Amino acid sequence: MKCAACHTELVKKKGEIDLRINGKLYIGRNISYEECPSCGEKVLSPEVSQNLYEKIKHGEFAEETLRIPILEGTYV
Numbered sequence: 001m002k003c004a005a006c007h008t009e010l011v012k013k014k015g016e017i018d019l020r021i022n023g024k025l026y027i028g029r030n031i032s033y034e035e036c037p038s039c040g041e042k043v044l045s046p047e048v049s050q051n052l053y054e055k056i057k058h059g060e061f062a063e064e065t066l067r068i069p070i071l072e073g074t075y076v
């Protein structure tokens, strides 16, 4: 599969990804995905994203408190 943004061949990876679904931030662990080595775009297969959406729908996730670094931008 190729990157939709820059058409580089995607590389298969496994690990942790962050997802924003309906405005809420989720961390996915042990996820198979493909990543663009050029622009960093991450792509989930339809099967994997379907599976994750099902888990969210049924509340099948653990909640952990994370300290997330917030970067404050400045208007230039």
Ligand SMILES: [Zn+2]
Residues within 6 Å of the ligand: 003, 004, 005, 006, 007, 008, 036, 037, 038, 039, 040, 041
């Ligand atoms: Zn790309």
